[in-house]
Amino acid sequence: MKKALALNIPLYNLETLLKYISALHNYIHHIILLFNPTNLDEVCVQATHLESGGKNVQSDLKKKQRFKF
Numbered sequence: 001m002k003k004a005l006a007l008n009i010p011l012y013n014l015e016t017l018l019k020y021i022s023a024l025h026n027y028i029h030h031i032i033l034l035f036n037p038t039n040l041d042e043v044c045v046q047a048t049h050l051e052s053g054g055k056n057v058q059s060d061l062k063k064k065q066r067f068k069f
Contacts, residue, residue: 011040025051 004011017040021032028050037043 016040017043 004016010016017037020040021029021037021043024032024047028047031050032043032046035042035046037046
């Protein structure tokens, strides 16, 4: 997002949204389109969730950070 702002690319228009969606992995691309997204933030959240396999990323990180004695 920082690069987009530096290059003066508009983040909140339909063209940018569709380009972002089309650049996603094929199976994520198709699932995202089923949700009929309306903005880039929504797509980013959904894509992140799908990439994590629907797991709760926060709880998985906490489990990994625990020390075992």
